[in-house]
Amino acid sequence: MMTHGFKSSKQDFTFGPWQVTAVKTHIMKSKDIERLAEEMHMPSLPEMLFGDNVLRIQHSDSFGIQFNAIDALKCVNNLQDSVKVACAQEWQETRADSEHSKEVVKRYDWTYTTDYKGTLLGDNLKFKVTTTDDRIDMEKLKAREQIMFFEDVLLFEDELHDHGVSMVSVKIRVMPTSFFVLMRFFLRVDGVLIRTNDTRLYHETGTNYMLREFSTRESKIANLKNVPPAFYTDPNEIQQYLPMKLLQCEKLEFPDKESESEMTEPERT
Template sequence: MANVTHYFQSSTKDFTFGPWKLKATKDHIMKSADIEQLAEEMHVPGLPEMLFGDNVLRIQHTEGFGIEFNAKDALRRVRNCQQELVKVACAEEWQESRADCEHSKEIVKPYDWTYTTDYKGTLLGDPQLKVNPTTERINTEKLKTREQIIFFEEVLLFEDELHDHGVSSLSVKIRVMPSCFFLLLRFFLRVDGVLIKMNDTRLYHEANTDYLLREYSSRGSKISDLKHVPPPLYTDPNEIAQYLPLKQTMYEKLEFPNGMDGVPLSPSPQST
C-alpha cells in the first residue's frame, strides 16, 4: 500500500456540459490517525483501511441543486443498514483489532464490520432535487448505442480487505455523452467462503428533461449457493452480478425544483 500512496498524484477534473458542472476529485488515502479521529467523531469502532475521505464525484446544476458521492456520507449509512451481521472468524479479528479504542466502548448497536452501505448519493443545494417513486426506467437500450463519450471518470471511495478474508469496496464512475449522462455507484462485498453482495445505484439524465432517474438494486448470495459458478468469477463484480439473486429494488425520479427546466447538454462541452 505504501508504494501505491507514494506514486499516487492527486487530481481534480472539471467538466461543463450545458447547465451542469461535474467535478471529480481524487486524493490520497487518509492517514491512519485521521481515520481513527473520524471514527471517533462518527461514534463507530473502526473504518475501512483504505478510506479516501477527500474523494468526491459531484454533479451540480447552475441553479445550485445536484448530487454528489463521497465516502463519509456512505459510511454514515452503514449503521442504518438493517441486515444480519456476518459472523465469521474475521469478524472477531476485526473486533479485537479495535478493542483498545476508547470510543468503541460507547457503541450500543452492533456495527457492521463489512461496511455494507445502502448509500445512494448526497443531494445538494437549496432547494434540492425532489425525490419521488416512479414507474419510468432508465433506457438501457439507448445506453448501448455507440454514442461518443465526451467525458469519463471513476473514483474509488473506500476499500478494505477484511483482514485478508475478502473485500469491501465502494466506487463511482460516470460517462457523459452529448445527449445524456450515466453514473454507476457500486458497493461490492465478498467474504470468502461466506457470501457475495452488491448494491448498485444507477443515475441517468437525458437532455431536455427536467429530472434524473435513479435506480437502486441489491443483490446477494451465500457462497454455498454459487457452486455452479467458476470461483474466478467471484472476484469480478461485472461477471458475478448475473449470478446473484435480486433482493431489493428502488426506482426514483429526481425532479428539478419548481420553475427550473431542463436544458440541452450539448451546446458547449468544456473540460479542464
C-alpha cells in the same frame, strides 16, 4: 496494504447547464480516520478511506447531487453485525487491540455495507424525489455513443482483515445527449457471501428529471458453485449471478424556479 501511487487530481467538465467535478486525492491519515471513527461512534473505519474524493454533478442553478465517502459511511448500520462468520469474533478481537478502542468492542457492521444513494445539493432549490415505475433504458446505454467524459472515483476500500473485500466506487460517463452514473458497493466475505448495492443515475438532455435506481443483489457463496471462482473478485462478472433482493426506482425532478419566486414575491390581485 496496497498503495495507490497517483497524484491528486481535480477534473471539471461542463455539459450544458451541468458541471461535473471529479476529485481524486490521497488516503486519509490514520489520526484523521481515528477522529472520524469517534465522531461516527464506530470502532473502526475502512483501511483505505478517501475522505476528500468526490464526484459532483451540479446544475448552474446550484442544485445537484454528489457522492463522497463520509456520507456513504453515515449510511452504514453501525449498531449490528450484518454478517456472522467464524472469523468475525477473532477479527474484532484483533481490532480491539488498537489504541483507540480499549473499551469493550462495540457491535457494528464490520462489512461497512451502505445503502447510500448520493447527497442532494442545494439550499433553496433541491431535486424533488418521488418513487416511479419508470426505468433506466439499459439497452439505450449499450448503444455505441461517443464518451465525452469518463471518471472512476474510489471512495473507500477495506480487505476485511484478509477475509474478503468491501469497497465503494462511483463512475460517470457523459455522452452527447445524456449522462450515466454507477455507484457500487461491493462486498465479498470469503466462503460466506457476495453482495452488491448499486445506485444508477441517468439523465437525458431535454428532460427535467433524472432517474435513480437502487438495487441490492446478494448470494451465499455456497450457492455459486457453478460460477467460475475468478468471477468472485470481479463485480462486473459476478453481478449477473446474484439474485436481486431489492429494487427502488425514483425520479429526481428539477426544482421549479418559478414556484420559488412566487413564494418570495407579493401576490398580485
